[in-house]
Amino acid sequence: MKIFHISAECYPIAKVGGLADVVGALPKYQNGLGHSSSVIMPFYDNKFTQSNSFTTVYKDQIDFNGSQISFKILKTTDDVLDFNTFFVDIPELLFKDYVYSTDDTDRFLAFQIATLNWILTLQALPEIIHCHDHHTGLIPFMLQESFRYKTLNTIPVVTTIHNAQYQGWFSYDKLHLIPEFDLNKTGLLDWDNSINPLATAIKCAWRVTTVSPSYMEELKLEANGLQDLLKHESNKCVGILNGIDTAVWNPETDHYIEENYSINTVEIGKLANKLALCKTFDLDATKPLIAFIGRLVYEKGADVFPSALEKALEDKNCSVLVLGSGNAEAEAALLQLKAKNKGYYNTFIGYDEKLSHNIYAGADFLLMPSRVEPCGLNQLYALRYGTIPVVRSIGGLKDTVVDISKKGGFGISHEQVTVEEIYQAIKRSVDLYHKTTIFKSLTKHIMTIDHSWHVSANAYINLYQSLKK
Template sequence: MVVVHLSAECFPLAKVGGLGDVVGALPKYQQELGVTSIVVTPYYDRKFAHDNEFEVIFESNVRMGDRDLPFQVLKETTDKLGFHLHLIRIPGLLDRSEVYSYADETEQFIAFQLAFLEWLLRFSEYPDIVHCHDHHTALVPYLMAHAFKYRFLSTIPTVLTIHNGQYQGWFGWDKFHYLPETDPLTRGVLDWGGAINPLAAAVKSCWKFTTVSPTYLEELKQSSKGLESLFLQEEKKGSGILNGIDTDVWNPGTDSLIPLNYSMDNVTKGKQENKRALCKEFGFTLSKPLFAFIGRLVGEKGADLLPAAIEKILSAARSKASILILGSGDPAIEEQLAQLKETYKKDYNIYIGYDEALSHRIYAGADFLLMPSRVEPCGLNQLYALKYGTIPVVRSTGGLKDSVIDVTEPEGYGICFDELSAESIVEAIGRAVDLYANTSNLRLLRKRMMLLDFSWNRSANQYIDLYNSLK
């Protein structure tokens, strides 16, 4: 079986969030299971592209409206990532340093998809599956099904994975001329609410779609920025498959980015020594439970609730916790969180930005991971935390609900809460502080978490089963 994964991100070439982690891992595990995995992304002017060997395997031009765009397809020559990585480069559009936030982002990703389809037409043998990830690639299923130019591709099964349904790629009908000619009767497939909605078009056009957790599949029917009725209508095409993690990268026993490697057998010592180093780095007291938040500082992640919750916890006469934040996002939230540092410097610190090595040190050294998310389609951070024996404190939504069981339940190992408020975060942290005081129970929970299997092997097999159902 040959599967082409089409994505805007792929770790370690370009990663902004969980999409990059998934596309950098799932194809590798599928390859190990006997699937020939081809990943296609835009070219980015970044370290990975500079430091590795690529060869040009295809060159052509593609028409986008009144523009004739020359493009190249580059292949990484060693397959060092465990799959076949291909980059599409278009001067001025697909040769930039950043992934998102350009004024012409719509043109950027339409050009990427059109160039991919132009190349796909020239394949000596078509792949068995074209697997598209998120709205940046979501026009591909529609064009393969309905564009006259790509009619020969219509028999190739298409799968769409929705990593975050809040982002749908809307653009106006004034840009419809960018697309190749299609049957006028199918233009309604593109339309949603008077605009072109790539995500909606893909859900209508693809053979199957998946979400990154079973609970998120159900949540989209209740809240998906206007697409609720569509997900209800197309529910027979949908499957929820929980993401996994790459245990070659995320493994405390082999992780070269943490001060001391450890396993389930010596988790207490391992966590303590990694915590000692982290506390020294950020000025914390070793004896207090250390809570961490890693992620985007945006409302979607519940980060706007953190300033009030942190003040409530740390303003007590005798603070019983330390809190460390790693992330960036909304400037107003960043400023609020940064201002707290002067007031609570003994028990609070923040690193605004993102540092991959620091994130590994935090997972290894923190006692608890905070995830008070409003929306969390899957979440990978809680899975990393579980692997490192760090107890997740989560709001029960999306993939967090599917992967974290509260300690009050049989075989539970996390702290869960339902209400979205600063008060609920404070209450959950209070429960965690009490849990931390019970040393023997803490050791048991850490071992229980580290025994869990959230590797990609399970999820990769579920995707392969889905592909086989389309043959």
Template sequence: MEVLHVSAECYPVAKVGGLGDVVGALPKYQAQAGCYVKVAIPGYKTRFWENHEFEIVHQAGLYLGPHWYHFNIWKEKNNTLGFDLYLVDIPGLLDTDGVYGYYNDTERFLAFQVAVLDWVNDWRHTPDVIHCHDHHTGLIPFLMSHGYKYERLRSVPSVITIHNAQYQGQFGWDRQYLLPSFDSWKGGLLDWAGAINPLAAGIKCAWRVTTVSPSYLEELFNSAAGLESLISHERAKCVGILNGIDSKVWDPGADPMIPANYNARTLAAGKEANKQALCREFGLDPSLPLISFIGRLVGEKGADLLPEVIGRSLYELPGRVNFLVLGSGEPHVEWSLQQTRQYVGDHFNIYIGYNEALSHRIYAGSDFLLMPSRVEPCGLNQLYALRYGTVPIVRSTGGLRDTVTDIGDKNGFGIRFIHAAVWDICRAIGRAVSLYEDQEVITLQHIRQYSMQLDHSWDSAAQEYLNVYNSMIP
């Protein structure tokens, strides 16, 4: 089976969030299961581009409205990632340092999708499945079915995975001229709430729709940023598949980014060594429990609650807990956290920005990982934390509910709370501190050892995706 994944991100080439992790790992595990897997992403000018060898395998041009752009398809020569990686290079549009946040993002990702389709349309054969990820590729299923020049691709099954329905890529009908010509009688498939909505179009036109956890699929029927009725209508072709993690990248026993490697047997000494180094780096007391947050500082992740949560926790638990935050996002959240740092003394520190190596050190050196998310389609951070023997403190939503069992339940290994509210988060933090201070230290050690041995690899999830593909292929 030949599968083409099309995405805006792929770790370690370009990553902003969980989408990059998924597209960097799932194809590799599918390849190990016997598939011929290709991944196409935009050709951002990242370090990966500079440090690896590529060869041009296709050159052509495309029109975006009245504007003509030359594009190149570059293939990574050495199969470094375990699958065939292709970068779509469109000078003037995709040759940026970053992934998102540009004034012309609509044009950038529309051109990316057109270039991918033009390239595939020029193959001597067709792939067995084209797997699209999020709204950046949501127009591909529509254009495959109703774009005039892609007629030969109409019989190719398509899948779209919703990683986060909060972002849909809408743009006005006044920019319809940017699209390749299509059957105008089918234009309604592009529309949602009076705008061209790439995610909605993908949900309507893809042969199958997947979400990144079963619970997130159920939540989308009632809360999908305006797409609830559409997802309910397309329910029959939807399936929730829980994300996994790359157990080779996230392995405390061999991780080159942490000061001391360890496994479940050497957990106590390994965690302590990493905690000592991390606390030294950020001026924190290593004798106290360390609760960390890693992620985007946005309301969706509950990050706007962190300043009050940290302040209130340190007031209610004076001298009994430390906090560490790694992330960037909304300026007012960053500012509030920096102000909090000024008045709480030596029990809180923050690193504003994205730092992959530091995130590994935090997973290895922290006692607890806090995830107060309002929306969490799957969440990978809690899985990384478990892999490193760090107890997750999570809101019971989406994939967090699917992957974390509360310590109050049988074989529990995490702390769950219900409400994205300061009082409930602080209550969960109090439970964490009590667990840490409990004289029965073996209890915490048992939880850590148990969580490190849980299997959250991509093996089973990759097979579930293959089952979805097989259900579409005659």
């Protein structure tokens, strides 16, 4: 089957969060199943585009806001990626040194239009168009309603919601930017008196997926205003759990980490990584090392967990390392903890892919006190690296982490995002660490849990196949 994934992010080209990991892995696994799965994404001004050369496969202009804007479809000249990737180059709008900013509406609208204009010219059309998140949320509408794309309206289109908190809202002032359609259909774009690309995708896509079954159920109760819509459209909605790219995330071969290890060498391997990490960040390696990696935003509990860490650090029985960036208040709260907890606590404010791998490898526990977690990949990476996840039981975290108090349990979970519950979860982690035999056997056990994409890549294929006439 010929599949086009359309996305704003894709690892290793441009990554802000988990969306990139999924779009950078799923096509590879679908190709492994004998399909032809490609990615279409913007051409940004970043390290990847600066260090590779590109060949133009198509050139045209789009009519946008009264101007003719040139665009190109590019491919890498050399075979440096694991799957076909097409880059939409709109120098005036997309070629920036960021993925997201305040000008997203125009940039991603132009991206979607250029993408469809190009698809319109293809001899061999895709059999499935798979859109990811609100940045591509108007594609299902344009395919169905814009006169220009009429010949494409039999191609099944699937939308995956990676995070329903972000919906891409914009005002009716920009309605004219959408390629011409019957204005009686404007209601399909609307949610609460603004144009809402995520709501539009939910209404117009042939199928809507989210990245875990529990998150799909939670969305019907609370989806940042879209819960009633999701309830209404529930017949076409399904949750498919994300997988991980086990070639990228493999402690045996990971070239980022200090020392490679397998399940047989996990004890000395993780210790070597922990020692290196603790040396770099001036942490006490004799204590359990508890880490956090992620965007410092409300959904990840970033307004609460700095206080929980502060409380846990007062007990002086663990070391803590935080990697993340986001909300200024959370960043300040985390930085402030440094002075009081020298030798036990450190934080790196920023984005650092290599460091994240080293933390998964060197930490004993990974904290994820999320308020909302559609799937969560960090806990899956942690399992693969023998690092015990400490999670709030929600969304994909609920679907993938079983508390040690339960039969077959291997992680630590808590119910609420409060200072006290996060603190208690950290205390339970410290206790577990000192039950050395159990701790060591859990570390080994979790490395055997298979969260590779094999099963879920197949689930998507089955879904696509159900849409073919």
